[in-house]
Amino acid sequence: MTWPMLFGVLSLMTFQLADSIFIGQLGRDPLAALGFTVPMQQLITGLQVGLGIATTAIISRTLGAGDEDRAVRLAGLVVVTGAILVCLLAIGLWLLRDTIMTLLGAEEALLPLIRLYWMPWLVAAWTGAVLYFGYSICRSHGDTKLPGLVMVMASLLNIALDPLYIFVFGWGLPGAPLATITSFGVGCLFIYPALLRRGWLGFDLFRLNLGKALRQLAGTMAPAMVSQLMPPMAAMLATALVATFGSAAVAAWGLGTRLEFFSIVVVLALTMSMPPMVGRLLGQGDIATIRRLVRLAVRFIILWQLGIAVIWLMASGVVSELFTADRQVSDVLGEYLLRVPLSYSGLGVCMLMVSVNNALGLPLRALLISTLRLFACYLPMLWIGRQLGDITGLMTGALVGNLMAGVMAYLLYRQGMGELRRTMAH
Numbered sequence: 438m439t440w441p442m443l444f445g446v447l448s449l450m451t452f453q454l455a456d457s458i459f460i461g462q463l464g465r466d467p468l469a470a471l472g473f474t475v476p477m478q479q480l481i482t483g484l485q486v487g488l489g490i491a492t493t494a495i496i497s498r499t500l501g502a503g504d505e506d507r508a509v510r511l512a513g514l515v516v517v518t519g520a521i522l523v524c525l526l527a528i529g530l531w532l533l534r535d536t537i538m539t540l541l542g543a544e545e546a547l548l549p550l551i552r553l554y555w556m557p558w559l560v561a562a563w564t565g566a567v568l569y570f571g572y573s574i575c576r577s578h579g580d581t582k583l584p585g586l587v588m589v590m591a592s593l594l595n596i597a598l599d600p601l602y603i604f605v606f607g608w609g610l611p612g613a614p615l616a617t618i619t620s621f622g623v624g625c626l627f628i629y630p631a632l633l634r635r636g637w638l639g640f641d642l643f644r645l646n647l648g649k650a651l652r653q654l655a656g657t658m659a660p661a662m663v664s665q666l667m668p669p670m671a672a673m674l675a676t677a678l679v680a681t682f683g684s685a686a687v688a689a690w691g692l693g694t695r696l697e698f699f700s701i702v703v704v705l706a707l708t709m710s711m712p713p714m715v716g717r718l719l720g721q722g723d724i725a726t727i728r729r730l731v732r733l734a735v736r737f738i739i740l741w742q743l744g745i746a747v748i749w750l751m752a753s754g755v756v757s758e759l760f761t762a763d764r765q766v767s768d769v770l771g772e773y774l775l776r777v778p779l780s781y782s783g784l785g786v787c788m789l790m791v792s793v794n795n796a797l798g799l800p801l802r803a804l805l806i807s808t809l810r811l812f813a814c815y816l817p818m819l820w821i822g823r824q825l826g827d828i829t830g831l832m833t834g835a836l837v838g839n840l841m842a843g844v845m846a847y848l849l850y851r852q853g854m855g856e857l858r859r860t861m862a863h
Contacts, residue, residue, distance in 0.1 A: 438710035439703070441585025446705050448592035450698070452620075455596045456613050459603055467610045470550045473543055474558055477530055479669045484526060485566040487662030488519045489573035490712070491654050494796045496577035497713040501720015512574045512632070513640040514650055516567070523566040527559040550610065557614035564621040571628035576713050578637055587624045595620035660804035661795055671811040678819055682828045689769035693777060696756075700745050700778060704738055704785040711789065712796035719797060724858050731793055735786055735847065742782035749778040772829050780836040783843025790846035794853060802853045809849075810842035 461468050492515045499508040530537065534555055538548060568591070572584035595616050602612030602619075632638040672694070679690045711734060718727045749756070753774035757767040787810050794803035815838035822834020 438579065438581045438714070439706045441581040442706035442709040443585075443703060445585040445588030446702055446709075448589040450702075452592035452595045455599060456617075459599045460610065460613055463603070463610060466547060466550055467554075469543075469547055470554050470610060471613075473538060473541055473547075473551060474555070476541065476669070477537070478562065479666065480530075481523060481526060481562045481566065483662050483665040484523060485519065485569050486665050487658045488515065488522070488654070489569055490661040490792075490795045491515075491657035491800075492570065492573040493577045493712045494657050494716050494798065494800075495653055496574065497579075497716025497796070498720040498798065500578065501717035503720075507645070508577075509637060509639040510641055510645045511650060512577075512638045514642055514645060514647075515574065515654070516570050516638070517640070517642065518651070518654065519570045520563075520567055523563050527563050531555065531559055554610050554614065557611045557618065561614040561617040561621065564618050564625070568621050568624045568628060571625065571632060574632055574637055575628070576709060577716070578635075579713050579717070581710050583628065583631060587627050590627070591620045591624040594623060657795060657798070657800045660800035664791060664804050664807040667807055667811055671816060674816055675819055678823055678831065679828070681823070682831075685763065685765040686769055686828050688763070688766045689773060692766075692770055693773040696749075696774075697777070697781070700749070700781055701742070701785055701788070703741060704788050707734060707738070708788055708792035712792055715793055715796035722861060724854070724861065727797075728854065731789075731850070734789055738785040738789060739782045742785050743779075746778040746781060749774045769828060773832055776829070776832040776836050777839075780839030783840040786843035787839075787846040790850045794850060797853065797857060799853050799857070802849060806846045806849055809845055814838045814842040814845060 457468070457471065460471050492512070496508045496511050496515075499511060534552065535548065538551055543551060568587075572587070575581070575584045598616035598619055599613060602608050602616045603610075604612075606612065608615060629638070676687065676690065679686050711730070714730060715727055718724075718730070753771045756774060757771040787806065791803045791806050794800070794806065815835065818834040818838030818841065819831055820834070822830040822832070822837070824830075826833065
């Protein structure tokens with residue numbers, strides 16, 4: 438179940454990178470306009486991923502309990518609720534766009550270009566969210582092949598349409614989100630008919646207890662949303678600490694965090710494929726199999742990420758010179774690759790435990806793990822490392838913080854499982 442998600446996530450990263458490359462060819466101002474959408478994109482992504490986590494957790498548990506009719510109606514409720522919520526957020530962002538841009542420090546000269554870009558970009562964000570809800574319904578039924586295939590197809594279509602819309606048709610900057618709207622729209626035309634054909638989606642919502650169903654969704658969605666929005670905030674604080682060592686350190690740290698995203702892509706795929714399995718087993722009351730499944734996943738993550746760390750360790754000199762011609766930046770990046778990747782096993786375990794706890798119907802415990810990882814382990818260790826040494830001390834702090842977070846997350850999961858087992862026994 439993990440492999441299709443792995444290719445899907447990689448393809449999404451690739452099309453976002455391609456978008457930046459094509460927009461970069463238009464000049465500095467269009468690229469700056471794109472940069473100002475990143476915090477807002479994280480807000481929309483937080484909402485859609487929060488609802489997606491709730492969808493997978495609740496529908497898979499409902500299927501495990503054998504109530505297929507309710508699962509079908511819950512899927513319809515997710516699509517309708519999600520589409521309305523993201524639409525309201527997009528309208529709010531559009532109405533407040535000038536205020537938001539001023540707060541983010543956009544220059545006056547950029548505002549007309551940002552206004553030109555934001556309308557199609559917000560429509561693209563809404564279309565992407567609706568497509569994501571379709572993926573979540575598929576995953577909750579244990580199907581990762583269809584979403585993985587559609588992710589790859591939509592990403593390749595987006596990359597093909599970008600130069601056509603931006604340069605050939607002469608649409609410039611708005612051409613990039615228009616290409617995304619087209620490719621995501623085509624994705625929806627594949628996903629939603631498939632869901633209706635398989636009988637996994639129905640809109641007979643009045644036969645649901647709407648109040649109870651919405652409360653159930655909100656109970657998992659709200660903590661999951663907060664959990665999604667915390668890493669960007671922590672990243673800002675971490676960058677502020679790194680910035681005290683100068684621009685070369687910030688540049689190297691930025692490159693290192695991009696490499697980190699590719700290093701943990703298998704874990705990201707696992708966090709998408711595991712919850713439907715865990716949710717269904719929980720619905721069946723099979724706690725023993727859940728424990729075996731999670732143990733297997735944790736062992737795999739530790740071994741896999743240690744293997745990735747060894748690769749970065751061996752290639753650190755070559756990679757640091759490949760990514761930048763600046764000697765100072767490449768030296769700092771080399772130090773980063775010697776230290777921080779050794780902690781990706783702890784980070785991976787932590788990410789998996791957040792995902793598993795959401796699937797177990799323990800969203801507050803998942804939120805606690807996310808909060809403690811960032812604000813009790815990672816950021817304090819960064820600060821201590823900075824006080825004890827220079828930039829290498831800070832990187833050693835990141836290494837220790839991530840490893841501490843992995844141990845803490847696993848212990849909290851074990852404690853939650855113990856409580857869940859006692860509850861089910863009674």
